[in-house]
Amino acid sequence: MDAEAAKLLGAGLAAIGAGVAAVGVGNVFGSFLESALRNPSAADGQQGRLFIGFAAAELLGLLAFVVAMILIFVA
Amino acid sequence: MDAEAAKLLGAGLAAIGAGVAAVGVGNVFGSFLESALRNPSAADGQQGRLFIGFAAAELLGLLAFVVAMILIFVA
Amino acid sequence: MDAEAAKLLGAGLAAIGAGVAAVGVGNVFGSFLESALRNPSAADGQQGRLFIGFAAAELLGLLAFVVAMILIFVA
Amino acid sequence: MDAEAAKLLGAGLAAIGAGVAAVGVGNVFGSFLESALRNPSAADGQQGRLFIGFAAAELLGLLAFVVAMILIFVA
Amino acid sequence: MDAEAAKLLGAGLAAIGAGVAAVGVGNVFGSFLESALRNPSAADGQQGRLFIGFAAAELLGLLAFVVAMILIFVA
Numbered sequence: 001m002d003a004e005a006a007k008l009l010g011a012g013l014a015a016i017g018a019g020v021a022a023v024g025v026g027n028v029f030g031s032f033l034e035s036a037l038r039n040p041s042a043a044d045g046q047q048g049r050l051f052i053g054f055a056a057a058e059l060l061g062l063l064a065f066v067v068a069m070i071l072i073f074v075a
Numbered sequence: 076m077d078a079e080a081a082k083l084l085g086a087g088l089a090a091i092g093a094g095v096a097a098v099g100v101g102n103v104f105g106s107f108l109e110s111a112l113r114n115p116s117a118a119d120g121q122q123g124r125l126f127i128g129f130a131a132a133e134l135l136g137l138l139a140f141v142v143a144m145i146l147i148f149v150a
Numbered sequence: 151m152d153a154e155a156a157k158l159l160g161a162g163l164a165a166i167g168a169g170v171a172a173v174g175v176g177n178v179f180g181s182f183l184e185s186a187l188r189n190p191s192a193a194d195g196q197q198g199r200l201f202i203g204f205a206a207a208e209l210l211g212l213l214a215f216v217v218a219m220i221l222i223f224v225a
Numbered sequence: 226m227d228a229e230a231a232k233l234l235g236a237g238l239a240a241i242g243a244g245v246a247a248v249g250v251g252n253v254f255g256s257f258l259e260s261a262l263r264n265p266s267a268a269d270g271q272q273g274r275l276f277i278g279f280a281a282a283e284l285l286g287l288l289a290f291v292v293a294m295i296l297i298f299v300a
Numbered sequence: 301m302d303a304e305a306a307k308l309l310g311a312g313l314a315a316i317g318a319g320v321a322a323v324g325v326g327n328v329f330g331s332f333l334e335s336a337l338r339n340p341s342a343a344d345g346q347q348g349r350l351f352i353g354f355a356a357a358e359l360l361g362l363l364a365f366v367v368a369m370i371l372i373f374v375a
Contacts, residue, residue: 080152087164088160101207108203136210
């Protein structure tokens, strides 16, 4: 396998990582919504932490996407 | 393996990522619906966060699909 | 591996993504049904969101299937 | 790897997708049965949505099987 | 890798799908039994849906087995 082939293959593998990160994002929002509907008055107070958790999980998915893009267009 | 072969193989790998992201989307909606049916009156107030979470997880799946399309038609 | 071989292999990989998306769809409906049977009178009011969530997860699985079809018949 | 080999290998990969979809189908029915036994009188009213969810998840598994069959007999 | 080798390897991959489907089948029966033991008098009334769910998940595992058999004996 030459380097040109490997970097395209690697981009595909990296895209799996972007998809898997969506499970983590879904987990953050799913758990938040589940509990926010049980205790709606407290939901606004926890919104800051929701977005920190969402951003942390989303960031990892975007990093996987960035790796895919770098492999295709830069490497 | 030449580059032409690798990018088609990579597109298939990237499509796995699109599918896995559906688990995250399903998690957001599943948790929301589970709790919305327990406390229907509060469901409308959390709808904004539902769509933020849905969009965040869906985005990562669409990014994986974009990687597949770039690998097939651009790279 | 030549390009003809890789696109067939890639189609098989993409089909995994279609199957995995079914887990997400199953999650949306599973959670909905579980709660709809606990509170049947509220189920009709949440049906709109059920179908948005179902469509969002199903879309990602269909995208993976589209990638498989493009790899077999177009690429 | 030549094209003849790859399409047989790809069909095997696609069959994984068919199997994984069964997890989603099992999730729909599992959650339904769990709650139907807790509230049997409401089970009949939700049967329509049960079959929509079952069909949606089953469809994605059948699509993966279709990809496997196309790879073996058509491509 | 020649075609003879690939179809044997592909059959092995397809068998993974058959195994994964057992998770879905196990989910259907597990949830049913868990609730049937909590409410045994209602279990008989839900038996029809139990077998529909079991058959749907089992079918996808059998399809993966069919792909493996076709790969070994037909392709």
